Each structure stands twice: as structure tokens, then as C-alpha cells.
Amino acid sequence: MTKCSHLDQIKDVKPEVNICEDCIKLGDTWFHLRICKICGYVGCCDNSKNKHASKHYHSTKHPIIQSIEPGENWLYCYIDDTFIKPF
Ligand SMILES: [Zn+2]
Numbered sequence: 001m002t003k004c005s006h007l008d009q010i011k012d013v014k015p016e017v018n019i020c021e022d023c024i025k026l027g028d029t030w031f032h033l034r035i036c037k038i039c040g041y042v043g044c045c046d047n048s049k050n051k052h053a054s055k056h057y058h059s060t061k062h063p064i065i066q067s068i069e070p071g072e073n074w075l076y077c078y079i080d081d082t083f084i085k086p087f
């Protein structure tokens with residue numbers, strides 16, 4: 001059972017890009033990519049220099065991201081600080 005109470009905010013979003021556009025603007029690279037499950041924003045993970053996925057949460061309060069790396073499909077809620085199994 002998940003402890004997350006924000007699952008009803010998830011939208012049926014699909015990643016439109018396979019890059020971190022904010023890193024490209026800065027001329028930087030990234031490690032892994034995450035998608036915001038509320039608006040579809042694609043940003044880089046916390047192991048990346050710029051942590052754009054976390055910055056997106058802090059600026060928008062969109063709580064749930066999903067990994068879009070091949071072979072990874074877990075979700076994560078920032079507010080509950082918990083990983084969520086995919087449905
Ligand atoms: Zn939650």
C-alpha cells in the first residue's frame with residue numbers, strides 16, 4: 001500500500017521529449033530524466049547537476065514524478081517522500 005494521498009492529481013501525461021530542455025538551455029548535460037505526472041514537464045533527476053525535476057516541484061508544487069528511463073517506471077511523491085509502484 002502506498003502512503004501517498006496525491007494520486008488523484010495524476011494526469012495521463014506522456015513525455016513529449018527525451019531530453020532535459022532546461023539543461024539544454026544552460027548548455028549542461030544530465031544523468032536521468034523524470035516526468036511530472038501532473039503537467040508532463042520533463043526534467044533531470046537529483047543525480048544530475050541541475051536537478052530540474054526537483055526544481056520543478058519546488059516552483060509548481062506538482063508532487064509526483066515518474067522515471068522515464070528504460071526499465072524504470074516507479075513514481076515518487078515529493079510531499080510524502082515515498083516511492084509508488086506503477087499501476
Ligand atoms: Zn503524495
Ligand SMILES: [Zn+2]
Nearest residue numbers: 020023044052
Ligand atoms: Zn536539467
Ligand SMILES: [Zn+2]
Nearest residue numbers: 036039041062
Ligand atoms: Zn508539473
